Amino acid sequence: MKLQILCDNNNSWIIPFIISYVDIKRNQGLECMFCQTHEEVSEGDVLVLLSCEKLFKGLYLNKYNLVVHESLLPEGKGWSP
Numbered sequence: 001m002k003l004q005i006l007c008d009n010n011n012s013w014i015i016p017f018i019i020s021y022v023d024i025k026r027n028q029g030l031e032c033m034f035c036q037t038h039e040e041v042s043e044g045d046v047l048v049l050l051s052c053e054k055l056f057k058g059l060y061l062n063k064y065n066l067v068v069h070e071s072l073l074p075e076g077k078g079w080s081p
Helices: 014-028
Strands: 003-004 031-035 044-049 060-066
Touching: 014 031, 014 060
Parallel strands: 003 031, 003 044, 044 060
Antiparallel strands: none
């Protein structure tokens, strides 16, 4: 299984946690990568989008996509949920 985590916000508080998680999963033998740009995302099984600022148009690349939003939608949409 190939797991990719996309965070296109270079200033996000969650980046250190993503890096730690990816390291743990790689040590467990899982193909896992951290993508900081949309161009880095390739075909795979699961894509997790965390703290993204831009619209990602490549959802077709992965079998499953998990988009995490930090507030209830549509009321909490915008830059400061």
